[in-house]
Amino acid sequence: MKNLKILLVLLLAAVLSNSCMVGPKYQKPEQPQPQSFLYGNKTTDTTSNVTTIKWSSIFNDDVLIGLIEKGIQNNFDLKMAVARIEQARANLGMARADLYPSFGYSGQVNSAQTFIQSSSLVANMSWELDFWGKLRHQNRALQNELLATDEARKVILTNVISGIAIAYFELRDYDNQLEITIHTLETREKAYNIINERFLSGYVAELDKVQIEQQVAIAQSNIPLIKRQITALENTISILTGEIPGPVPRGKTNSELMVTSDFPISVPSALLENRPDVKRTEFLYRSAYETIGVAQAMRLPSFNIVALAGYTSVMVSNLFDNSSYIQNVGAGVAGPIFNFGKNKRRVEVNRQIAEESKFLFQKTYLTAISEVENSLQNVAMYKEEWTARNRQVIAAQKNYDLSNARYYNGYVSYLEVLDAQRSLFEAQLSLSQLTQKQLSSMVQLYKALGGGWN
Template sequence: MNNKVFNIIAAICMGAGIGGCGALNTDLSIAENPIPETFDNHADQTSIAEIDWRDYFSDPQLLKLVDTAIRNNFDLQIALQRIETARASVKLANGALLPQVGLDIGGGVRKFGLYTMDGAGNASTEITPGQTVPENLPDMYLGLMASWEIDVWGKLQNQRKSALSEYLASIEGTNFVISNLVADVAIFYYQLLALDNELETIRQTIQRQKEALDVVKLQKEAGRANELAVQQFNAQLLESQVMENETLQKIAETENKINFLLGRFPQPVPRKKEVLFSDIPKQIALGIPSELLANRPDIRQAEFEIKASNFDLEAAKAAFFPNVNITAAVGFQAFNPEFLFMSPASLAYSVMGTLVAPLINLNALKAQFNTAKANQLSAMYDYQKKILNAYVEVSNELSNIDNLQSINTLKKQQSDVLKQSVEASKELYKSARASYLEVLTAQQNALQTNLELIEVVRQKWIATVKIYKALGGGWT
C-alpha cells in the first residue's frame, strides 16, 4: 500500500469521527511491589522446588497413588480439555488471517418486468443466434468464491497472539491443577497414616484400660475398692471405645477422599503406618524469592494472561480503524447447462475491494476498548497478587515447620514422661499408695499426649508438602 492510499485511509478515519484514535492509550502499567531478596533471611542458593517430586517423596505407596490420580482425576481431565479448546482457538485465529475460499454452486430463474430497462432490452436481444432472451431466464453458476480481510492495522495478528497466549496460559493452568492434585493426595495420605497410628494408640490404651478394670474388680471383691471405682474405670474404657469407632469412620472417609481424587470407587488404600514417623526425606531449602516467577505455574499462567489481555487491547484499538476487504469470484455461468462449461464464453469473474470505516457504532467500540483495558489492568493486579500470595505461603509454611519441629521435640518428651507415669500409677495403685483417680488421670493424659504427638507429626509432613508446592515444586 503506497503513501497516497495510506493517507486517504487516514483521512477517512479522521473524517469518520475517529480523531480520538491517538488518545486510545494501550501502554498500561501499575505500581509493582519489589520482590524481597530472601525468604525471612534464609539465604539458600538452591530450592527444593528443583527436586523431582518422585525423589522428594520417596514412599512407593504414595507414588503409586499419585500416578493413578494423574491418569484418572476428573478435574485434571477437564483441565486438559480446556487446553484442547484453547488450541482450537489458536487455529481459528490463524485461519482468520488467510483468505476464505469456498465452492459456490447455484441456480435459479429470473423474470424481468416488460416495462423495465432489463425487460425491454431482453425482448429485442438475441441470447443465441435467432433466439431472443426468454421471459423466464435460467441462471446457473459453478465456481469459487473468496474473501480476505487485509490485516492493515494488526487486529487479526493481535487476536492470534492473544489466542496463543491463552493457550499457553491454559497449559500452565493445567500444571497448577496437577500441583494441587498431587499435594491433595499427599496431604490425605499423611492424614490417613496419622489416623492409623491414632487407632493403634487408642487400641493399646483400651487394652491397658481393660487390664486396669480387671484389677479394680478384683480389688472390689477383696474389699480394697468400691463400686464407684469400677464404674469410673468402665466409663473411661467406654469413652475410648467410642473414640475407636470415631477414628474408624474418619479412616473410611479419608480413604474415600483419596479414592475420589484418584477417580475410582471406594476401596482400601495400601499404606504402612510406620512411614509417618520416618525422617523427612530432604532438607528444606528455599532458594531465592524471584525463582517463584519461573517455578510457580499459577504465576506463569498469570503472566500469559497479561500478554493475552494486552493483545486483546491492541485488537480493540485496531477496531476503530477501517476494515480493508477483498472479495473475488471466478467460475462458469450460463442460462443453459449445455453452455455452462464453454470457455471462455461462459467464464465469469469479479473482483472487489471495500474499505469500511465505523461511523454509528463508535460507542460500542469504545465500550469494547474500555473493557479490554480493564481486563488488562485486572490481569496485572492478579499477577502481583499471586506473587505476593506465593511469598506469603512460603513464609507461613517455613515458620510452621520451625515451630512444629520444636513442638514435636517437646511432645516426645512429654509422651515418654506420661508413659512412665501410667506404669507408676498402676504399681502404686496395686500397693494402695495411689488412688484410682490418679490412675485414670495418668491414662487419660498419656492417651491425649500420644494423640497430640501424632497430630504434630502429621502437620509436619503436611507442611513439607505445602512448602514444596508453595515453592513451585516439579510436579510435572
C-alpha cells in the same frame, strides 16, 4: 498481464496489512521483590531451583508413590484440564486461519431459461487484511490463553500430588490413632477386670470401679469416630486417584515416612518463574492486554479483498463455453462513523479488564510469597513442637507406670492413675497428629516453592 496486476495488488496489500499495528505494547508490571524470605536461609543460592527436584524423589514410600502415579494417570480434574488445553489450542488454530484468505465455491443449475437466477459454477476468495493488527492481537491473546491453560493444568497437577500425599499422611495418622486407642482400651479393660474383682472382694470402693468403667467407655466411643475418619480419607484418596471409593493400600507408617525438606530456597522473585499459578495469572494479563489492541483496531476502517472465477450462463448447455467464463477482483472498506462512543468505551472496558488481570497477577505473587513464608515457619515450628511433645509422651508414660505401681501398693487413689493414663493417651494422640503435620508441612513447602508439576 491482467492476472499479474491482480497478483501484485494482492502482494502489496499483504505487505501493507502487516506494516501497521495499533494497540499498546505489553510491559511486565513491577512487583515488590524482597531480597530473601523472612524465615528462609539468608545465604540463599539464587541459582537453585526447586523445579529440578522431581516429586517422586521426596518420598520414601513406594505405596504412596504408586497412589500419586495412579492419580496423575486417572484424576478427572487433570483429564478436564487436558481437554481445556486442547480446546484452547483449537481456538488458537481457528483464529490463526483468519489471517489468511478463505476460499470457497458455489454452484447451481436451473432448467428454466426464464428463471431469474442463472446456472453457475464459481470459486471465490475473500480476505480481510489485518491492516491495524486486530487479528494478530486476537491471535496473541488466544496464544496467551493457551499458555495460561497449560499453567492451570500444572496447578491442578501440583494439587493432585500434594492432595494425595497429605491425605495419605492423615490416613496413616488415623491408623496410628486407632492403634493407640485400641491399646488404651485393652489396658483399661484389664484394669477394669482387676478393679472389679477387688471391688467384689471388698478391697476397693465402688468409686474406683465406676471411674475405670467410665474410661473404658470413653476409649470404646473413640474407635467408631476414628474408623469414620479413616473411611472418609480412603474415599478422598480414591476420588483423587480416579477410582471407585474403597480400601486404600498402606505402606510405611508416618513414623517411618520421610519427606525431603532440604529444598533450595531461592529468592522470592524466582516464584515468578517457578509457580504455575503465578505464571498463569501473568499469561491471563498478557491475553487481556492484547484485547485492548483488538478493541482499538475495531475503531478503524477494515479492508477486504474478494475475488471470484468461474462460469455462469442462462442456459445450462452453454455453462462451460468460453463466453460463459467470468472473473473479478474487488476491494472494499468499511468502518464506523458515529455510534455514540460505543467503540471508545469498548476500548476502556478492555483496558479495565486488563487492569483487573494485572492486579490478580500481583496479588497471586504476594500470596505465593506468603505461602512460602508460612510453610518455612511451619516446617521449623512443627519440628520444635514434635521434639517437645515427644518428651511429654516419654514423661507421661513414666508417670503412668509410677502412678499405677503406687495405686496397687495402696499409696494413692485410682483417681491419680486415671489422670496419668488420660494425660498419656492425649499426649500420644497429639504426637501422632504432629508427626502427620510435620510431613504435610514439608509437602506444602515443596508445593509453595513451585515444585511438583514437572
